[in-house]
Amino acid sequence: MKTLKRTFQSLSVRNFRLFVFGQLLSVTCTWMMVIAQDWLVLDLSGNSGTALGTVTALQFTPVLLLTLYGGRLADRYDKRRILILANLAFGVLALALGLWVLLGTVRLWHIWLFALALGTVNSVEAPTRISFVGEMVGGELLPNASAMSAAYFNAARVVGPAVAGFLIARVDVGPVVLVNALSYLATVVSVALMRPAELHRPAVRPGKARVTEGLRYIGRRPDLLLPMALVGVLGLVGFTFQLTLPLLAKTEFRTDSATFGLLSSALAAGSLLAAFATTARRGRPTAAVVAGSALAFGALEAVTGLAPTLPVACLLLGLTGFAMMYFAQASNHRVQLGCDPRYRGRVMALYTLIFQGSTPLGALLTGWLSEQWGVRWVLYAGGLISLTAGAAALAAGPRFTRPPAPEDFPEAARPVDSPAS
Template identity: 35%
Template sequence: MRVTTFAAFRHRNYRLFFVGQLISMMGTWMQQTAIGWLIYQLTGSKLLLGTVQAIGGLPTFFLSTVGGAVADRFPKRAVLVLTQSVMMLAAFALGVLVSTGQIRVWQVAALTAMRGAVMAFDMPVRQAFVVDMVGRDDLMDAVGLNSSLVSGARIVGPAVAGLVMGRFGTAPCFYANAASFLAVIGGLVAMRLTPSPRMVSPESVLRHAVGGFVEVRRNPRVLGLMAILLTVGIFGWSYSVLLPVFARDVLGIAEQRYGLLLAANGVGALLGSLVIASLGDYPHWERLVTGGVFLFGVCLVLFSWTTRFHLALLFLALAGLGMISFHSTANTVIQTSVPDAVRGRVMGVWAMVFVGTHPLGSLLAGILAEHFGASLTVSMSASICVLVAVGVSLARKKGNGALRPNVTGSAGTAGQES
């Protein structure tokens, strides 16, 4: 099978989804940029910076498998409209609290935790919804395009946030994020979806969710990828939590340039996602997984020890390229390696492993940075990612390339609401 670049845009529903997500993701990255700066501004504590981020991710860890079961049992569009609406209200509440001068760290933590709980349902549903819009044949292209829109938003959102924060403070970033959810909700409502039979299960949602773990355990390819995701989730993402520390204490820069640090990461990720989307049936997906993690880790080690702003931009851009090469490939392999009936639950496990482990990584990064400094913390964490990439690569050469995606399974029907 040959995958045509940008073939997913043939589907009207996916075009609506893409535009809405692009606008919303820019708002999300504006909020992410502002929230880290706000916490460090309020507390000046690396430990609290990591702790608040950890609190925000804990609900995702505990609830994402339930969210995956919801994805397999209920209409995905209806669930997404609900989750997006709740996150819009949470962002608006943050804006009001900041602009009225009433904001406290515990309020940031509570609203971040609320968003994390909603994301536990939103993420697996949104991931599983893609194949419903485009079908299996165009799934790899759609995953690459989804990564490109996130990466593009990571360029624009933080850069705009840095400019806005420098001039008006953090509150407008939260208001902008709240408004951006309207684009997603409007796109979802405008979709024309063919109803499909609902999955009827005599099991409870919690028991039904266990099916995701069963499928991951029985599939060596998916299990191996989840193990790598676990490592990157705990150790690889520590740098993002500590970026405000690097900006103020290591590089000595203000809000505008802090936004550019995040934007640089997005530039590399955008380039990588466009390359992934154009590769089609590239036969060596395993190399994209291990090579991506290796590049990601090495560049973060280099970033952690530089005190020059322009070198920091370069290393973060290359780290973004490596990260998205790994992430997009892993996402595609996992989705195309499992049956349609359990995809939502498997993506719930994916959300738990990749996103839900961020709390542990964030807390660990905050504790280590408090005692050993941000540079040594990121350097050690990134080195673990490098060692894992090398180890998996060596093991793969002795094995049979079990990470390659399987796109010959039962085809999902594009345009169905399931």
């Protein structure tokens, strides 16, 4: 009982509890739409890995270009209002795509346009949402709340693809996308019902919150640079499952959308277990934990490429998902728990930029490599490069663990500029 209470400790905070319930429904339906969108792209393009890679690249290109400014907005303005507006925009975009599909007039370029618009909104929503977790629960409960966020995300990732595969086979893609459009209202309502007085906000909000100040802050923090570098490498070559899993289902195992959903759910199930495992974390993880989990992920992804049958692939994807989420949580906690709350929006914006911004290049590379050599080679290469990066970081770790000294940040001793009028 005590262990269970500790696991769900952050849910005792009303604002965070509302947030989790709204996100659980919304993210489940978002994963349903991801499966529907990818399946639609493969149908329209004749199973082209390049077409699928292009859609993914377009969705994440705005993240590469705009996320740092999204973090600036998160540090300067009310995060609740930003999240409400962003989720309303998500809903309108999903509604438009769903109607296109139902009318039977959707073309590949329509999906490209939708992906670009979705990525633009995401470049503001993602750093705001990630940094808002600390405001809802405070620093002491942040590791647990972050792990719970990963838990609901991966619970949705287990259920969403499996339901989507079932529904696509019976009612086609359009209704799945429309269900997702409606689901964004769950997040809007949950955020609107929060009590602002119970949020843990900085005493003074930066008036200008310059992007360059955030970059200088990170540049003087070697203990933040190592996890961010690893996140960049693994995001570029390792976390390519949005492309590899539909291709694995269609081109290697020659099965239908239900199998695609099963593969996605297997990966998410392992990730969910890792998320719950990290709820017990109470402090900042070491650099060795971050690097070691990256090494384990790389080894498992490479082995997954060898899977001879569907059941073996599901088992290996579950193990890979566990290592992937354990690394993602360890790197996230090392960065979030090591930065000044006044810079958190900009720091997590850079983290998001590195994590997701590398995806356009990774998506195009994955699409090309899968067409030239097959999807298994994508898993081999991504796993081996990730493994090498983890081993190198493990060896170099001691040089990137120096705790920051107060004299490194003279501006931290001064009051932050008051908000501009």
